[in-house]
Each structure stands twice: as structure tokens, then as C-alpha cells.
Amino acid sequence: MRVRSAALATEPPAEGFAERDFDHARAFQNRIAEWAHDDAAEPVGVLRAPTGAGKTATFYEVVEENALTLVVYPTNALLDQQLERFREWEDISAEPLNADTLTGHGDERVENLLQHADRFEGHDVVVTNPDILQAIIQNMYQGPTKPMAFFNRFDAVVYDEFHFYDALAASGLLLQMHVMHDRRGTDILLASATPNESFVEFVEDELSIPVRDVTAEYVSDGDQFRQPVTVDRHEGRTIGEEREAVAERLQELVNDASDPDEPQVALVFNSVAASNDFHTYLAEEFSEVFEHAVKDNGFDTNDPDADLGSGNFFILNTTSKGEVGLDYDIQTLFMETPATPSAFLQRFGRAGREHEAIVHLFGLGDMAWPDEMSYLDFVDSVYDALGAHRSRDEEIATLRSLVGMRGAYAIHSRMADDEWFGPELFEDFESVSEYGKWRAFFRAVDSTLESAGEFGSPIMQNSSTRKILDFARHCFGTFESLRGRSLxxxxxxxxxxxxxxxxxxxxxxxxxxxxxxxxxxxxxxxxxxxxxxxxxxxxxxxxxxxxxxxxxxxxxxxxxxxxxxxxxxxxxxxxxxxxxxxxxxxxxxxxxxxxxxxxxxxxxxxxxxxxxxxxxxxxxxxxxxxx
Structure with missing residues (x-):
């Protein structure tokens, strides 16, 4: 089956695009530029634009219009990649903020954190991950009040690839947005090729922050951003089931490559174990292919010798980590079908950006596809095939609970602190939905456990009631991080x-x-x-x-x-x-x-x-x- 090329509507350049002498701008780029330059605009802009359409160029408009902008990426690998892009802009100074750039302990670490958010330090952009922002909210830095000053200092914040987060992590982003908007009226841009619409609805209806929607417009005669892609469906559910045939095809591609040090091929697995297995298989059975392959699947995140920065490879072996930020010119893609249409389209969108491409698809099952279809029809068919596992109302209800839990725990975790934190922090969190319910729940569990086994206590020391409440209190620690806990x-x-x-x-x-x-x-x-x-x-x-x-x-x-x-x-x-x-x-x-x-x-x-x-x-x- 063949997916035709796709093009986006263009216009004469507006705002900063015109000032920088662009010949033209894609229509959605103009709309975001207008939003960024409009003092009366809605506080939140939501940009829906496909992979490779030029979303990052719009961030320049936000940065230029504000004294200090925070840009948030879901992974450190993407953070590093995009930081280099910002530094390529001649009149923009960008600084990274992550665990590696923060120094010191205790008060010294807090001072270093706040220094990154100091507009007089000479940089225009701070590029970070949302985990650091959540650690501030959840009282993981020394002092219950001082670190929160970080949220007072940014005029604008951009959350790129905001579809990437599950409900637990998304609730953290929503709470961050709530704090920044309430404290400073910070402008917020949300960008994604496949946005989480429940997230957007929550911003508008539950956080009561007005939103301006900007969606890329597909046209037949506009600026082409996708090349035709041939889809080859395989009977195997996984790449591993046909690993020999896949490896032989990789061998052919390496043999035919004019430059085997330029990234052109990617394999996207559903698990790190399958990704690791295939990498080992190539090493043992296809050494020439292995010489031109690299692996970056999340399992290697803390491997000091796994560095893709040079880009001197031909084949990339990855997992869901590669769904965002994979900006190579992928001409052959082997991908396993993920659980959601959003993830599917993110993977698929990595191929065919500059050259025609072929996508080898595993695990989708029977699909009544015609021999050829438009890109938009293909997108619709993927959503129909993989569908939503939960209704919008169910997703909103879960987010409402989790945001309430996070807000309540942000106060609850500070109550034992010797330093009084004043009314400002209460104002940050008391207004989120269901704050009162979850604040009362945390207090009730703690007070019940503190009196367990004492004279007059309603529960005995080793009772089933004590055990379930101990387990619940243990789970409170989930909210100390953005994405949950691991060992x-x-x-x-x-x-x-x-x-x-x-x-x-x-x-x-x-x-x-x-x-x-x-x-x-x-x-x-x-x-x-x-x-x-x-x-x-x-x-x-x-x-x-x-x-x-x-x-x-x-x-x-x-x-x-x-x-x-x-x-x-x-x-x-x-x-x-x-x-x-x-x-x-x-x-x-x-x-x-x-x-x-x-x-x-x-x-x-x-x-x-x-x-x-x-x-x-x-x-x-x-x-x-x-x-």
C-alpha cells in the first residue's frame, strides 16, 4: 500500500518570519507567531502540526517575544538535540538545565537552580525536562518555599511533544502549568503532532485557562513536508519473528548505501528486551550490518559509552524513545505496532520526511487498505484501527484525581517541615480540582496510622486495616516524582x-x-x-x-x-x-x-x-x- 505525499498551506510570512526575510511561512507558523506577539492573546496556545512540519521554528517567535523562555522536552536525549538547534540561532542564547548541569547540595543546589532562571544571567532560553519542575513542586529541593521562586521567573514556557506522557506524568505537567499561570500569567505553548485531546480539554475546562487552537492545514498544492511512503505489512507480530529476513534486508541496504555513515534506517521495537536481542543477533550473525548499527532504546540511557551525538551510523535500533526527536532522514523503517494510534503515527512519521521511504510494519493485523491513500485518510484509518481504550470523560476524571492528589501532596509533604511556607504555596495548590478531598484523605491516613495500637485507637497494630493504610501511605511517595517509581x-x-x-x-x-x-x-x-x-x-x-x-x-x-x-x-x-x-x-x-x-x-x-x-x-x- 502507498501513502501519498502531503503538503501544508503557506502564506506570506508574518511577524518574526517576515523580519527574518522568509520567502513564505506555513500557515500554522504564522498563526503561532501572531499568538506569540499578541498581548491580548489567550494564555495557552495549542499547536497541532505533523512531524517534520516545522514546529520548532515557531518556538523562535515565542523566545524572541519574551525576556526568558523555558522549553521543556520529555527526554534528555531530545533536550540535548534541540539545545543544539537553539544554539544555531545567532541571536539566541540557550542553557541546559538537567541533573548533570545542577551542582552542589542543599542550599547551594537551590541557588544553582534559581541561577538558571535568572534573566540577568544573559541567556534567553532554558532547556529542561519536566522531572526537575515536578521535583520543585513536590518539595524535593531543600526548603519548602525558596525553590518555588523558579516558577516566578519565566515569561513563557513551551512543552514540546506533550502527547508523550501517560496520565500520571501528564498530571504533573498540568500542575506545573497551573502554578506558572497563576503566579506570573506565563504564556504557555503546547506542541505535538498527535496531541492528547483530554489534556487540552483539561487545561481549558478544569484549569480554566483560555486556549487558542492552531492546527496545520493540509492542502493539495502547498508546501510539501512528507514524501510518498510505501507500507509493507508483514505476517509476523514482531520484528524478532522475522529477524533473519530483516537482517538480510539490512545487509542489502548497507551494501547499496552510498554513505553508510549517514542515518537512513531505523528499527522501532515495542520492548527494550526485543531491541537488545536484535542488536546482539546482528553482532553474532551479521557483523557487517552491526558495524553500521547503533542502539538507543532507553536501556542505554545511563551507558557512558552509548553516544549518538556524532551521527556516524546507518541503522538506528530504538524503542518508544525514538518516537520523539528522531530527526534523521529515515528512508527505511521497520516498526512494531504500538498500543496507541498516537505512538503509531509518531513512529510512522519518522520516515519519508525528505525522501520517499518504505515502512515495514509488524503486528497490525488485517486492515482493509486500498492500494493507495492520502496521508490524512491513512491517519484516520490508524485511529480507527487502534482506537481509544478509554473514553474522554474517563481520561478527564483520572487526570482530575491525579492533579488533585499532586496538589494536595505538595502541601501535605511540606507540613512536617520546620520552616513555615506561608499562604503563597496554599494559593498555588488549593484551587486545583479535588484538592480538598485528597488533602483530607492524606491527613486521615496519616493520623489514623499515627495512633494505631494506642489505647482507644480504632485499629490494632497488626490488623488488616493497618496493613492497607500502611500500603496506601507508601503509595503517597509516587507523587515525589513525575513518572512514578522504579528500582x-x-x-x-x-x-x-x-x-x-x-x-x-x-x-x-x-x-x-x-x-x-x-x-x-x-x-x-x-x-x-x-x-x-x-x-x-x-x-x-x-x-x-x-x-x-x-x-x-x-x-x-x-x-x-x-x-x-x-x-x-x-x-x-x-x-x-x-x-x-x-x-x-x-x-x-x-x-x-x-x-x-x-x-x-x-x-x-x-x-x-x-x-x-x-x-x-x-x-x-x-x-x-x-x-
């Missing part, structure tokens, strides 16, 4: 060409790798498990120390495990004599993704046991069991 540990694993050192989640790693050895510094040396059969992994959780749970399955299976476990525990408890509302407790667990919310206190796997220390910074100590 990061140093891992040395076979990468194909070498034993690579990285840092990754222990539980995810154990699903696919066996522990071979433990180095003296605690680094796990692992090897890929030969069998596809799940291995026995058990985990113990706060409140349920003596009741290990099976943690061997997929994310969806673990989610189901929690669902089948938690609600019977609530049934068995007796909350009638406490201030904790049972309905709110149930809602708390249903709106959280529990695999992202909980950290086990102990993990057992074969001959090994991992002890998890959760006071302060979470640490993991893996030992061989004495059997």
Missing part, C-alpha cells in the same frame, strides 16, 4: 559488541535476564535468559511484609495482580471508626498505576534476594540467598 540499579549486560554498563529498573531487567554474578560494588552482571518462559519473581511490600506477591508477569499482568489483591484487602478492613473514607481509598488505588506507585521492600529471584532501603534515597542491595 534503579547498576547493570552490566551483553550488548553484542561488549559488556555494557548501564542503570535500569531491577524488576524489568529480571523478567528477561538472569543474574550471572554480583561485582564488589554491587553491580549486577546479567545474561539474556534462553527460555521465553517467565521466571519466578516475588516481591514483598510495606504493610504486607510476610505476604510475597508474584511479580513475574508483564506490566498488564502485574496491574491485574494488584487489582485482584488490593480490593479484597479493603473489604476485609474496617474503616468505619476512622476518618478514612473507603470510597476515596478505592478511588486512590484505581486512579494510580500501582506498578509505578509501589517499591518492594524485598525482591526474591532464584538464588538471589534484593533488599530495598526506602528511607531517603532508595537503594538496592542484591545478595545471594543462603539456602
Amino acid at each position: 534503579a540499579i547498576d547493570i552490566r549486560y551483553p550488548r553484542g559488541d561488549r559488556q555494557a554498563l548501564t542503570s535500569y529498573d531491577l524488576l524489568t531487567t529480571l523478567r528477561y535476564y538472569d543474574i550471572e554474578n554480583i561485582e564488589s560494588d554491587g553491580t549486577l552482571v546479567v545474561e539474556r535468559r534462553d527460555s521465553e518462559q517467565p521466571v519466578a519473581i516475588t516481591a514483598r511490600f510495606p504493610g504486607y511484609n510476610n505476604r510475597p506477591r508474584d511479580y513475574s508477569g508483564s506490566n498488564s499482568e502485574i496491574e491485574e495482580m494488584f487489582s485482584q489483591w488490593i480490593y479484597p484487602e479493603i473489604e476485609e478492613s474496617d474503616l468505619t471508626e476512622t476518618e478514612v473514607d473507603e470510597g476515596v481509598l478505592r478511588l486512590f488505588f484505581s486512579d494510580l498505576s500501582l506498578p509505578k506507585a509501589v517499591v518492594p521492600i524485598e525482591v526474591r529471584y532464584g538464588q538471589y534476594v534484593a533488599y530495598v532501603q526506602q528511607d531517603g534515597v532508595t537503594s538496592v542491595d542484591v545478595e545471594r540467598r543462603q539456602i
Whole structure:
């Protein structure tokens, strides 16, 4: 099947585009420029423009119109890539803000954080990730008040690729926007090729911030931004099922390449394990292909030797991480079908940007596609095929709960601080939807547990009520981060060409790798498990120390495990004599993704046991069991 090329409407350049002597501008670029220069414009602009259409050029207009702009990217890899683009603009000074650029501890670190947001430091743009912003809100920097001054200092903020976040992370972005808008009236631009419409609706209806919508207009005779793409559907559900044929095709592409050091081919897998396996397979069976391939799939994020900065490669092996910021001229794409139409179109959109391309598609199933169709019809067909798993109302209700939880926890976590934080912080968070309900819930759980076992307390020390509330309070810690919790540990694993050192989640790693050895510094040396059969992994959780749970399955299976476990525990408890509302407790667990919310206190796997220390910074100590 062939997807025809696509073009966007153009106009004579307006505002900054005209000042910079552009011959023309795409219509949506003019609309964003007009929004940025309009003092009476809506505070939030929402830009819907396809991959490769020129969204980043509009950010220049926002930067030029404001003294200091914050630009937020979902991954550090994308942050680094886009930072270089900003620095290519002659009259723009851009500085990065991430864990590597922040220095010092305690007050010194806070001062360094605020220095990045100082308009007198000489830079026009601060490029960062949303995790740092959320850490400020959730009281993860020293002092309950001072770090929040960061949000007072920006005239505008751009959230690029805002579709990338799940509900938990999106609730953090929404709270950040709420704080910045209420504190300073900050202008906010949201940009994406495949925007989360529930997110946009929440901004307008729940946060009550007016929105100006700008959508790229497709035309038949405009400025072409996509080349024709041939779609070749494969019977295999995954690339791995046809790995030999795929590798042979890669060999042909390498042999025919005029410049095998220019990125032209990408493979996008649904899991890091499958991506890692294919990389190793190339190393072992197709060495010439492997010489021209690199891997960047999230598993390598903390690998000091995995650097794509040079761009001297022909084939990129990636996962969902490559759905954003993959700005190479991809002419051949092998992609596995993801769960959502948004992710599908992000992957697909990486091919055919400058040259005609072919996309090898795995796992979509039967589709009644004609021999040829327009790009817009293709987009519609993908949405029809993959569809929405939840209704808009359900997504909004979940966001409402999570934003309320985050706002309530931002205050709740500061109440034990010796330093009084004044009314300004209450004003930041009290006005978000459901703040009162969740603030009361957090207080009720804490006060009930503090009196547990004392004379006159409604709950006994080892009762089922005490256990479920202990577990709930443990889950409060979810809101200390943007994307949830994990057990990061140093891992040395076979990468194909070498034993690579990285840092990754222990539980995810154990699903696919066996522990071979433990180095003296605690680094796990692992090897890929030969069998596809799940291995026995058990985990113990706060409140349920003596009741290990099976943690061997997929994310969806673990989610189901929690669902089948938690609600019977609530049934068995007796909350009638406490201030904790049972309905709110149930809602708390249903709106959280529990695999992202909980950290086990102990993990057992074969001959090994991992002890998890959760006071302060979470640490993991893996030992061989004495059997």
C-alpha cells in the first residue's frame, strides 16, 4: 500500500518570519507567531502540526517575544538535540538545565537552580525536562518555599511533544502549568503532532485557562513536508519473528548505501528486551550490518559509552524513545505496532520526511487498505484501527484525581517541615480540582496510622486495616516524582559488541535476564535468559511484609495482580471508626498505576534476594540467598 505525499498551506510570512526575510511561512507558523506577539492573546496556545512540519521554528517567535523562555522536552536525549538547534540561532542564547548541569547540595543546589532562571544571567532560553519542575513542586529541593521562586521567573514556557506522557506524568505537567499561570500569567505553548485531546480539554475546562487552537492545514498544492511512503505489512507480530529476513534486508541496504555513515534506517521495537536481542543477533550473525548499527532504546540511557551525538551510523535500533526527536532522514523503517494510534503515527512519521521511504510494519493485523491513500485518510484509518481504550470523560476524571492528589501532596509533604511556607504555596495548590478531598484523605491516613495500637485507637497494630493504610501511605511517595517509581540499579549486560554498563529498573531487567554474578560494588552482571518462559519473581511490600506477591508477569499482568489483591484487602478492613473514607481509598488505588506507585521492600529471584532501603534515597542491595 502507498501513502501519498502531503503538503501544508503557506502564506506570506508574518511577524518574526517576515523580519527574518522568509520567502513564505506555513500557515500554522504564522498563526503561532501572531499568538506569540499578541498581548491580548489567550494564555495557552495549542499547536497541532505533523512531524517534520516545522514546529520548532515557531518556538523562535515565542523566545524572541519574551525576556526568558523555558522549553521543556520529555527526554534528555531530545533536550540535548534541540539545545543544539537553539544554539544555531545567532541571536539566541540557550542553557541546559538537567541533573548533570545542577551542582552542589542543599542550599547551594537551590541557588544553582534559581541561577538558571535568572534573566540577568544573559541567556534567553532554558532547556529542561519536566522531572526537575515536578521535583520543585513536590518539595524535593531543600526548603519548602525558596525553590518555588523558579516558577516566578519565566515569561513563557513551551512543552514540546506533550502527547508523550501517560496520565500520571501528564498530571504533573498540568500542575506545573497551573502554578506558572497563576503566579506570573506565563504564556504557555503546547506542541505535538498527535496531541492528547483530554489534556487540552483539561487545561481549558478544569484549569480554566483560555486556549487558542492552531492546527496545520493540509492542502493539495502547498508546501510539501512528507514524501510518498510505501507500507509493507508483514505476517509476523514482531520484528524478532522475522529477524533473519530483516537482517538480510539490512545487509542489502548497507551494501547499496552510498554513505553508510549517514542515518537512513531505523528499527522501532515495542520492548527494550526485543531491541537488545536484535542488536546482539546482528553482532553474532551479521557483523557487517552491526558495524553500521547503533542502539538507543532507553536501556542505554545511563551507558557512558552509548553516544549518538556524532551521527556516524546507518541503522538506528530504538524503542518508544525514538518516537520523539528522531530527526534523521529515515528512508527505511521497520516498526512494531504500538498500543496507541498516537505512538503509531509518531513512529510512522519518522520516515519519508525528505525522501520517499518504505515502512515495514509488524503486528497490525488485517486492515482493509486500498492500494493507495492520502496521508490524512491513512491517519484516520490508524485511529480507527487502534482506537481509544478509554473514553474522554474517563481520561478527564483520572487526570482530575491525579492533579488533585499532586496538589494536595505538595502541601501535605511540606507540613512536617520546620520552616513555615506561608499562604503563597496554599494559593498555588488549593484551587486545583479535588484538592480538598485528597488533602483530607492524606491527613486521615496519616493520623489514623499515627495512633494505631494506642489505647482507644480504632485499629490494632497488626490488623488488616493497618496493613492497607500502611500500603496506601507508601503509595503517597509516587507523587515525589513525575513518572512514578522504579528500582534503579547498576547493570552490566551483553550488548553484542561488549559488556555494557548501564542503570535500569531491577524488576524489568529480571523478567528477561538472569543474574550471572554480583561485582564488589554491587553491580549486577546479567545474561539474556534462553527460555521465553517467565521466571519466578516475588516481591514483598510495606504493610504486607510476610505476604510475597508474584511479580513475574508483564506490566498488564502485574496491574491485574494488584487489582485482584488490593480490593479484597479493603473489604476485609474496617474503616468505619476512622476518618478514612473507603470510597476515596478505592478511588486512590484505581486512579494510580500501582506498578509505578509501589517499591518492594524485598525482591526474591532464584538464588538471589534484593533488599530495598526506602528511607531517603532508595537503594538496592542484591545478595545471594543462603539456602
